[in-house]
Amino acid sequence: MSKTLTSRLLPVAGALAAAVLLSACGSMSSMPAKTMFSQDSLPDSIKVPAGNKVAMETVGVGEITYECRDKANMPGQTEWVFVGPKAVLNDRSGKPVGTYYGPPATWESMDGSKLTATQLAVAPAGTGNLPLQLVKANPAMGSGAMTGVTYIQRVALKGGVAPATACTTSSKGAREIVKYQADYIFWKAA
Numbered sequence: 001m002s003k004t005l006t007s008r009l010l011p012v013a014g015a016l017a018a019a020v021l022l023s024a025c026g027s028m029s030s031m032p033a034k035t036m037f038s039q040d041s042l043p044d045s046i047k048v049p050a051g052n053k054v055a056m057e058t059v060g061v062g063e064i065t066y067e068c069r070d071k072a073n074m075p076g077q078t079e080w081v082f083v084g085p086k087a088v089l090n091d092r093s094g095k096p097v098g099t100y101y102g103p104p105a106t107w108e109s110m111d112g113s114k115l116t117a118t119q120l121a122v123a124p125a126g127t128g129n130l131p132l133q134l135v136k137a138n139p140a141m142g143s144g145a146m147t148g149v150t151y152i153q154r155v156a157l158k159g160g161v162a163p164a165t166a167c168t169t170s171s172k173g174a175r176e177i178v179k180y181q182a183d184y185i186f187w188k189a190a
Contacts, residue, residue: 037185039153043123046134048151048187055188056145060100061181062087064130064160068167068174078169080162080176089184098145100184105135107152107184113144117152130160130180148188156183 037054039047065083085105089098098109108114117135125132133154140146160180167174 037183039185042132042153042155045121046123046132046153046155048134048153051190052150052187053190054185055149056097056186057092058089058097058184058186059092059094059156059181060085060087060089060154060184062100063177063179066162066176066178068171068176070172076169078167078172080167082162083175085180087180087182107146107149107186109145111142111144113140113142113146115140115146115149125155125157128159128161129157130154130182132157146186149186150189151187153185153187154182155185157181 037057062085064085066080067083068078069081071077071079084102085100087100088096089100089107091097096110098107100107104116106114106116115137117137119133119135121134122131123133135152135154137146137149137152140149158181160178160182163176163178165176
């Protein structure tokens with residue numbers, strides 16, 4: 001190649017490389033953002049009403065304590081009774097962002113804000129799993145991530161049901177801890 005031809009092609013090649021690079025960058029910005037939680041596949045009873053949007057998605061990993069107690073109004077009969085949860089709430093990347101404990105059921109952010117809630121509905125989540133759940137949040141205590149939360153959904157459940165071990169009159173007072181995992185989706189007014 002002659003020196004003249006090379007000196008003419010070099011700016012064209014540089015412009016073409018810049019165009020390709022800009023095109024690649026432009027297509028990156030049109031890539032879809034992280035997919036937000038969708039409640040489309042959930043039963044209607046636990047869907048959050050319109051006018052709310054997802055504020056935070058967490059994965060609760062922990063345990064539920066049960067105690068063997070007398071059945072209410074059934075002398076001589078016993079059953080496993082839910083005592084309370086204890087879980088770490090992680091963001092989608094696995095970083096701890098809060099805790100969930102009770103009673104009463106309390107969601108607490110690492111920033112110190114926390115709230116309790118009132119159960120509105122449950123729906124089956126499959127054999128061996130706690131039910132799906134929708135709760136209406138009470139006003140948050142403190143200010144931070146929990147401030148303004150309107151609803152919390154418990155979805156994507158794994159485990160957590162009462163133990164399969166026998167609960168008898170001779171084992172009254174015994175406690176069993178069961179592992180579980182659930183996504184807790186926090187909603188705020190849109």
